[in-house]
Amino acid sequence: MPPLHSLVPTAATAPAPAAAAPLTPPTATSRRLALSALGSLGVATLWGCGGGGDSTSTDAGTGTDSGSGTGSGTGTGSGTGTGTGTGTTTTCSVVPEETAGPYPADGSTASNNTYNVLALSGIVRSDIRSSVGSSTQVSGVPLSITITLTNTKASCAPLSGYAIYLWHCTQDGNYSVYSSNNIADNYLRGVQATDANGTVTFTTIVPGCYAGRMPHMHLEIYPTLASATKAANKIKTTQLAFPTALLSSIYSANSGYSASVRNLASITFATDNVFSDGTDLEMTTMQANSGGGYSASITISIAV
Known part of the structure; x- marks a missing residue:
């Protein structure tokens, strides 16, 4: 498969890219929203997510102490004391706005093309390892991300x-679509609506690492499933990061990620053009699962 960073397709024609060459790193758009300061509460944080939006916090505590003593000639004394305290903190912050990169296929013009997989029947799906309507899955280490x-x-x-x-x-x-200049090749792309718990889970693969970027995923958020048909309707664009040490281990153990081993060794979050200002609000939690693959999860927040 041709290197995507060497693709400069035109609307009329798009040359076939050369295989396995590094992609040109996307250019980051406007970066972080200002992080909101967390209150210095001496209590446990029950739920936290992100930095830079409205937040609320509550704290409650109660305490009692009593003592008594008597003495005559000789003295005796007794005292008891009890104290109880409870506290709760609820705080979350808006996930940073990030670039959609050069290969969004969301109806916007990128890489000299205007592709829109969001208009495809069947793009609403949880398993994104194949193209819509195809049973052929892309190769890679299985990953479930919530x-x-x-x-x-x-x-x-x-x-x-x-x-x-x-x-x-x-x-x-x-990236699919752009690497073949064919919207029918739309693997590793999908849409879902959040459930009552605000959650979606995608079945996919561990993303590779191309030259100039740390491994990542892109996502766009839309106010409804019905509105998720073109980029003009989105209310947030951001990216997800993954733990470097674990990815390095996965890449080294799987030959299909051989290029990722080299690329990951030559970049860090500090030199990445998107994550260099921090990943606190975009870093997933990731671990091996019993099925031989991996599971990742993240909570992100927006202000609506």
Whole structure:
């Protein structure tokens, strides 16, 4: 498969890219929203997610202490004391706005083309390892990723019924649609609506690492599933990051990620053009699962 970063297709024609070459790193758009300061409460945080939006917090504590003593000639004394305290903190912050990169296929013009997989029948799906209507799955280490969406303006309450469009590159760093200049090749792209808990789960593969970027996934958030048909309707664009040490281990153990081993060794979050200002609000939690693959999860927040 040709290197995507060397693709410069035109609307009329698009040359076939050369295989397995690094992609040109996307150019980051406007970066972070200002992070909101967390209150210095001496209590446990029950739920946190992100930095830079409205937040609420509560704290309550009660305590009692009593003592008594008597003495005559000789003295005796007794005392008892009890104390109880409870506290809760609910705080979350808006996930940063990030670039959609050069390969969104969301109806916007990118890489000299205007592709829109969001208009395809069948793009609403949880398993994105194949193209819509195809049973052929892309190669890669299995990954289940769960995304929970919450509202900074409602004490971090889950947001139900919002649509999340997720897309990412293959194990060798290529993006569907653009690598073949064919919208029918739309693997590793899909849309789902959040459930009552604000959650969606996609079945996919561990993304590869191409030259110039840390491994990542892209996502766009839409207010409803019905509105998730073109980029003009989105209310947030961001990216997800993954733990470097675990990815390095996965890449080294799987030959399909050989290019990713080299690319990951030559970049860090500090030098990445999107994540260099921090990943606290975009870093997933990731671990091996019993099925031989991996599971990742993240809670992200928006202000609506």
